[in-house]
Amino acid sequence: MFDYEILRLIWWVLLGVLLIGFALTDGFDLGVTALLPFAARTDAERRMVINSVGPAWEGNQVWFILGGGAIFAAWPFVYAVSFSGFYLAMFVVLAALILRPVGFKYRSKKPDAAWRSRWDWALFVGGFVPALVFGVAVGNVLQGAPFRIDSDLRSWYEGSFFGLFTPFALLCGLLSLAMLVVHGAAWLAIKLEHGAVHDRARRFGTWAALAALALFALGGLYVAFGDIGYRMVGAADPIGPSNPLRTTTEQVGGGWLTNYGRYPWMLIAPALGFASSALALVGIRAGREWAAFAGSSAGALGIIATVGLSMFPYILPSSIDPHSSLTVWNASSSAHTLAIMVVVTVVFLPIVLAYTAWAYKVMFGRVTTEEVRTNPDFY
Amino acid sequence: MDPQVIDLSRIQFAATALYHFLFVPLTLGLSFMLVIMESVYVMTNRPIWRVVTRFWGRIFAINFVLGVATGLTMEFQFGTNWSYFSHYVGDIFGAPLAIEGLMAFFLEATFVGIMFFGWNRLSKLGHLIVTFLVALGTNLSALWILIANGWMQNPVGATFNPDTMRMEVSDFGQVLFNPIAQAKFVHTVSAGYVCASVVVLGISAYYLLKGKWVAVARRSMTVAAAFGLASSLSVVVLGDESGYALTDNQKMKLAAIEAAWHTAPAPSGLTLFGMPDTTARTTRYKVEIPWVLGLIATRSLDKTVAGMSELVLKAHDRIESGQVAYRAVETLKNDPNNQTARAAFAMHGRDLGYAMLLKRYVADPAAATPQQIDQAAWDTVPNVPLMFWGFRVMAAIGFLMIALFATAFMLCSLRMHLNAKWFLKLAVLAIPLPWIAIELGWLVAEIGRQPWAIEGVLPTFLATSTLSRGALWTTLIGFTLLYGTLAVIEVRLILATIRHGPYEHDDDPQPLPGPIPAEPVTA
Numbered sequence: 001m002f003d004y005e006i007l008r009l010i011w012w013v014l015l016g017v018l019l020i021g022f023a024l025t026d027g028f029d030l031g032v033t034a035l036l037p038f039a040a041r042t043d044a045e046r047r048m049v050i051n052s053v054g055p056a057w058e059g060n061q062v063w064f065i066l067g068g069g070a071i072f073a074a075w076p077f078v079y080a081v082s083f084s085g086f087y088l089a090m091f092v093v094l095a096a097l098i099l100r101p102v103g104f105k106y107r108s109k110k111p112d113a114a115w116r117s118r119w120d121w122a123l124f125v126g127g128f129v130p131a132l133v134f135g136v137a138v139g140n141v142l143q144g145a146p147f148r149i150d151s152d153l154r155s156w157y158e159g160s161f162f163g164l165f166t167p168f169a170l171l172c173g174l175l176s177l178a179m180l181v182v183h184g185a186a187w188l189a190i191k192l193e194h195g196a197v198h199d200r201a202r203r204f205g206t207w208a209a210l211a212a213l214a215l216f217a218l219g220g221l222y223v224a225f226g227d228i229g230y231r232m233v234g235a236a237d238p239i240g241p242s243n244p245l246r247t248t249t250e251q252v253g254g255g256w257l258t259n260y261g262r263y264p265w266m267l268i269a270p271a272l273g274f275a276s277s278a279l280a281l282v283g284i285r286a287g288r289e290w291a292a293f294a295g296s297s298a299g300a301l302g303i304i305a306t307v308g309l310s311m312f313p314y315i316l317p318s319s320i321d322p323h324s325s326l327t328v329w330n331a332s333s334s335a336h337t338l339a340i341m342v343v344v345t346v347v348f349l350p351i352v353l354a355y356t357a358w359a360y361k362v363m364f365g366r367v368t369t370e371e372v373r374t375n376p377d378f379y
Numbered sequence: 380m381d382p383q384v385i386d387l388s389r390i391q392f393a394a395t396a397l398y399h400f401l402f403v404p405l406t407l408g409l410s411f412m413l414v415i416m417e418s419v420y421v422m423t424n425r426p427i428w429r430v431v432t433r434f435w436g437r438i439f440a441i442n443f444v445l446g447v448a449t450g451l452t453m454e455f456q457f458g459t460n461w462s463y464f465s466h467y468v469g470d471i472f473g474a475p476l477a478i479e480g481l482m483a484f485f486l487e488a489t490f491v492g493i494m495f496f497g498w499n500r501l502s503k504l505g506h507l508i509v510t511f512l513v514a515l516g517t518n519l520s521a522l523w524i525l526i527a528n529g530w531m532q533n534p535v536g537a538t539f540n541p542d543t544m545r546m547e548v549s550d551f552g553q554v555l556f557n558p559i560a561q562a563k564f565v566h567t568v569s570a571g572y573v574c575a576s577v578v579v580l581g582i583s584a585y586y587l588l589k590g591k592w593v594a595v596a597r598r599s600m601t602v603a604a605a606f607g608l609a610s611s612l613s614v615v616v617l618g619d620e621s622g623y624a625l626t627d628n629q630k631m632k633l634a635a636i637e638a639a640w641h642t643a644p645a646p647s648g649l650t651l652f653g654m655p656d657t658t659a660r661t662t663r664y665k666v667e668i669p670w671v672l673g674l675i676a677t678r679s680l681d682k683t684v685a686g687m688s689e690l691v692l693k694a695h696d697r698i699e700s701g702q703v704a705y706r707a708v709e710t711l712k713n714d715p716n717n718q719t720a721r722a723a724f725a726m727h728g729r730d731l732g733y734a735m736l737l738k739r740y741v742a743d744p745a746a747a748t749p750q751q752i753d754q755a756a757w758d759t760v761p762n763v764p765l766m767f768w769g770f771r772v773m774a775a776i777g778f779l780m781i782a783l784f785a786t787a788f789m790l791c792s793l794r795m796h797l798n799a800k801w802f803l804k805l806a807v808l809a810i811p812l813p814w815i816a817i818e819l820g821w822l823v824a825e826i827g828r829q830p831w832a833i834e835g836v837l838p839t840f841l842a843t844s845t846l847s848r849g850a851l852w853t854t855l856i857g858f859t860l861l862y863g864t865l866a867v868i869e870v871r872l873i874l875a876t877i878r879h880g881p882y883e884h885d886d887d888p889q890p891l892p893g894p895i896p897a898e899p900v901t902a
Contacts, residue, residue: 026542044491045751048564054492054496055492055495055496055497056492057492058447058488058489058491058492059488059489059491059492061447061488062480062484062485062488062489063450064451065450065454065480066477066480066481066484066485067816068454068458068476068480068482069454069473069476069477069478070480070481071401071475072457072458072465072469072472072473072476073469073473073474073476074477076465076466076470076473076545077466077469077577078466078470079465079469079473080458080462080463080469081455081462081466081842082458082459083455083457083459083462083465084458084459084460084462084844084845084846087459087844087846087854088850090455090459091459091854091857092456094451094452094455095857097448097451097611097860098448098449098451098452098861100448101445101447101448102444102445102448102868104443104444105440105444106441106444106872108870109875109876110875111871112492116550119814126509132876137634142404151712152542152544153466153544153545154463154845155462155466155845157845188522196874199593200783205508240705241540241542241543242543243542243543243544263473279570280434280823290477305713316857333469333470333473333547334470334540334543334547334548336547336548336549336551337473337474337548337551337845340474340548340551341474341477341478344478344481344482345481348478348481348482349481350491352481352485355486355489355490356485356489359489359490359493362493362500362501363492363493363497363500365498365743375499376882377495377498378496
């Protein structure tokens with residue numbers, strides 16, 4: 001069908017599609033729940049906020065699960081090295097994400113105020129922690145993770161949990177949080193009836209959009225002038241066996257900017273990140289809710305694509321042993337598996353998108369206090 | 380490898396999987412029971428069936444959410460705790476997991492939102508279709524997970540590639556149509572249907588005993604009786620049967636279940652009871668039913684069922700052959716073009732995993748002593764008493780379930796289920812049984828596979844991540860606390876939901892008819 005090089009590129013793009021799909025769908029759920037205790041104060045207000053994502057979050061979360069599955073299937077090396085390397089961080093994210101479904105379903109099952117308030121904070125943790133830690137993880141990926149691979153291709157990780165929180169990684173974490181809070185605020189602006197919560201969501205959205213713009217710019221400066229970046233030594237073998245020990249990498253400051261010199265079209269990604277985040281800011285200020293949501297969506301797309309394009313062909317570089325670095329060319333599944341998975345994706349992804357769109361259409365419209373009060377199916 | 384890291388990783392996987400599997404079977408079965416109940420509503424247009432559907436829907440929701448939440452852990456645990464496994468077989472094993480997400484989990488998760496929120500936004504038929512798609516999604520999920528698990532039991536359609544030091548797919552069709560996976564799928568989903576039927580039966584019986592919500596309870600009980608009878612027959616009759624005697628490891632599993640230390644002359648008897656003694660390698664006080672095992676396992680009266688000692692001898696040969704393969708791979712690491720090593724690997728490659736069993740005793744398997752080879756060969760015998768008793772308790776519960784549902788079906792058909800107090804009490808007491816059987820089933824299947832993570836390919840003790848004990852203890856304690864708290868909350872909520880009953884309190888539109896009329900009813 002396609003040759004190995006093209007298949008690997010397709011799966012690199014699909015990895016991006018999945019991450020962006022996750023950020024665009026589950027991203028607003030995370031943002032909304034991170035805002036929950038602040039944007040909504042009374043029980044009725046909180047129920048409105050929760051029900052604005054009530055019918056959708058479960059399907060949205062599958063983007064995250066599918067992301068895991070797809071990395072396992074297409075980039076087993078990346079899955080093996082990153083998940084075991086970021087072990088405790090993964091645990092923290094999982095624990096937070098486990099609280100989330102339970103929080104949604106159980107919160108309103110009892111009238112007790114203390115019970116509800118505890119679940120509201122659980123939902124906050126379920127939104128805030130993953131949004132922050134995913135960004136921290138991306139920061140660590142950009143800096144390179146401290147792992148090496150032995151001759152059996154078993155990976156050994158030599159970092160610690162607190163070592164993950166470098167200033168740059170925290171900056172990335174805050175950027176990711178800000179980006180998803182803007183997205184969540186824009187969603188609330190669309191989904192809630194006009195009133196106090198709607199106004200508060202817009203206010204938090206404004207601040208988050210300003211923060212996202214500033215942090216994205218700061219991150220760019222660090223990538224340009226800090227000492228991070230990697231470069232391949234010699235020619236890559238795009239159809240070679242998936243064995244990192246057969247390629248050579250060196251660490252080089254500013255290395256993540258090389259691609260933009262070589263392929264100037266790639267500058268579309270950071271430009272989109274800035275322009276769309278600005279659109280989100282303007283839209284949310286002006287009460288143009290759909291423009292704000294389009295802006296926050298395209299902003300997330302631009303920011304995530306910037307990371308992917310800057311690093312290409314790297315997926316997970318190693319900071320302690322650059323030769324162990326994982327790239328598009330040395331960490332994929334076999335051509336056979338990649339081809340099968342392309343077919344499966346081409347058949348099923350459009351179906352998924354179609355019924356997801358239908359589900360959103362069925363639940364279209366603003367959540368009102370009246371509806372929350374009278375509908376027994378609401379959370 | 381640090382043995383404590385291996386044990387902690389295994390405990391963590393077992394604990395999180397067993398916990399996840401408390402919720403999944405109920406989801407599998409209850410989703411289809413909701414389809415049945417709602418279909419009756421759509422066809423008869425009687426509002427009481429809407430009340431029935433929505434009541435069980437709430438129990439479904441409380442349970443479903445924990446199934447999903449704990450499923451997250453399972454999906455990522457391969458990478459976090461079993462990273463060498465993930466590298467070694469990700470080329471094959473990752474695909475069913477990814478397909479599960481794309482094809483099944485999206486379906487169930489997207490429509491489950493509409494199922495709960497869409498009652499007033501969809502037509503009756505539209506809502507029924509949504510409910511059906513949720514049930515289809517959950518059951519397709521099980522199919523893909525069991526294709527992945529079946530491949531661990533019987534790794535077909537894949538070969539080791541020395542250039543990438545991992546297993547790669549050679550024939551994906553074989554992975555999909557793996558007979559062990561298909562048998563496991565039928566067995567597992569049927570067990571889920573039984574589980575849900577017992578829950579609906581038991582809770583309905585409780586209501587009938589209390590005289591509460593009789594209209595809802597007696598209808599629910601009828602559905603549970605019919606669905607439960609069909610599925611309990613399916614779980615036992617179709618069972619795991621077709622999977623057994625296909626591979627060395629499944630033969631070993633069967634021998635361990637039977638505590639058969641030596642190959643008995645055909646036709647073998649089924650051991651009903653006995654005391655397996657693992658040090659003397661014999662089974663005391665055996666009570667056998669002649670011929671039956673031969674019939675079940677080989678479908679004949681003249682073929683033998685292999686005993687453990689004989690299978691260990693076979694493993695011994697495969698370890699020695701594997702040493703040649705191991706040496707060839709070591710050569711190819713430094714010299715990928717060495718044709719002699721390629722040829723040696725082509726001859727012995729399928730036994731490579733057996734050589735790796737030696738890594739427990741010696742760093743370089745090629746240099747193992749005969750004693751070490753002997754030890755490694757005996758390692759292929761799983762925990763015999765656990766297999767023996769686990770299987771027997773599971774099977775006994777299976778037969779009990781058939782008896783329970785046959786009785787329930789008879790009573791419901793004769794319209795005697797409201798007055799048979801003794802039966803209603805039994806039905807309440809039966810609620811925990813399917814869970815015991817299901818958890819034991821998981822233990823028998825997975826401990827029966829030991830010492831292999833992937834049968835004949837990768838020993839469990841090599842499959843872990845390179846983690847510290849501290850990290851593992853942290854997550855183990857964390858999961859225990861989190862899961863423990865959630866379990867308490869969930870059980871309380873389900874009990875509260877049961878006490879509260881259905882939220883629409885329709886009167887029984889159709890009081891219970893009297894005895895069945897002697898004359899057939901005509902339209």
